Amino acid sequence: MMTSATARLAAPVACCLLLMAASARAQHLEPRAYANTPVGMNFLIAGYTYSTGGLSIDPALPLKNSKLDVHAPILAYAHAFDAWGKSAKFDTVLGGGCLEGTADVNGVPGKREICGMLDPTFRVSMNLYGAPALQLKDFASYRQDLIVGASLQVQAPWGQYDPVKLVNLGTNRWSFRPELGVSKALGALTLEAILSATVYTTNDDFFGGQTREQDPVVATQLHVIYLFAGGTWLARDANYYTGGQTTLDGVQQNDELGNSRFGLTLAIPLDRKHSLKLYTSEGVSVRTGTDFNVYGLAWQYRWGGGLP
Numbered sequence: 001m002m003t004s005a006t007a008r009l010a011a012p013v014a015c016c017l018l019l020m021a022a023s024a025r026a027q028h029l030e031p032r033a034y035a036n037t038p039v040g041m042n043f044l045i046a047g048y049t050y051s052t053g054g055l056s057i058d059p060a061l062p063l064k065n066s067k068l069d070v071h072a073p074i075l076a077y078a079h080a081f082d083a084w085g086k087s088a089k090f091d092t093v094l095g096g097g098c099l100e101g102t103a104d105v106n107g108v109p110g111k112r113e114i115c116g117m118l119d120p121t122f123r124v125s126m127n128l129y130g131a132p133a134l135q136l137k138d139f140a141s142y143r144q145d146l147i148v149g150a151s152l153q154v155q156a157p158w159g160q161y162d163p164v165k166l167v168n169l170g171t172n173r174w175s176f177r178p179e180l181g182v183s184k185a186l187g188a189l190t191l192e193a194i195l196s197a198t199v200y201t202t203n204d205d206f207f208g209g210q211t212r213e214q215d216p217v218v219a220t221q222l223h224v225i226y227l228f229a230g231g232t233w234l235a236r237d238a239n240y241y242t243g244g245q246t247t248l249d250g251v252q253q254n255d256e257l258g259n260s261r262f263g264l265t266l267a268i269p270l271d272r273k274h275s276l277k278l279y280t281s282e283g284v285s286v287r288t289g290t291d292f293n294v295y296g297l298a299w300q301y302r303w304g305g306g307l308p
Helices: 004-008 014-020
Strands: 041-055 063-083 086-105 108-117 121-129 146-155 175-186 189-200 203-206 210-214 217-227 233-243 246-248 257-269 274-285 290-304
Touching: none
Parallel strands: none
Antiparallel strands: 041 063, 041 290, 063 086, 086 108, 086 121, 121 146, 146 175, 175 189, 189 217, 203 210, 210 246, 217 233, 233 257, 257 274, 274 290
16 A cells, blocks of 8 residues: 555656657657655666657658657666755666658658667756755655756767668767756646756758758757656646758758657556556647647556665
């Protein structure tokens, strides 16, 4: 039987880890990314994401009439720690995937089937206000009010990449995403807003030996979360992101982003250490590379930090 304190902790981490590693990397929907977590606690997450439709791993790629399916199993780990009296987390996500489907590239139809690794991600986040570092035994008396947090995510170019092909699972470049998040609890309801900017290094071996540069992508997220008795919670998610115009061999492309998505997330605790999460999202305002649907399932196991 879960206590009220452990029920409130039932999967604050899995969603943000699994969704940030989903197929469309600039299109994050991450409810409860800055929820307070007892120090010393560890999380192991295994999940599966299926994406289908007008999908692109990089939404600024010049694909038209794309009909792609991506099956992506994900493995993630997170650890909560004390950072100068504030709660903080480190997490990493390793994922693989298989992509298949068709798309038009510069007016020429093509087909692609590939399996391999996704680019891994590493992130450090810290709650700057409203979420002190607490041991599990002290967490029963904690009630969230206003939380302000920040994070830095790094994506490494270690996934599958073939410069002869336009569509790949990896990106052959580094990216860095600083982020600021605000979370306000109103009884059982929590409102969240997140602002981020993703900066990319140059891909000097892009599709036929071209040099590709990309402007930063600026994204906002909004989440409305309702916590039910027993620790189950439901979130309605939305985002908007813009920027990301690319340059190929010094020639600017007409591919600036201006897109939004809606999503839904349901987290269900199974017991003190196990929980499940279901999530889905769809493009609602589409300019390029986002007219697709995402469906996912995640299992989370947690241990340490005084958890019996």
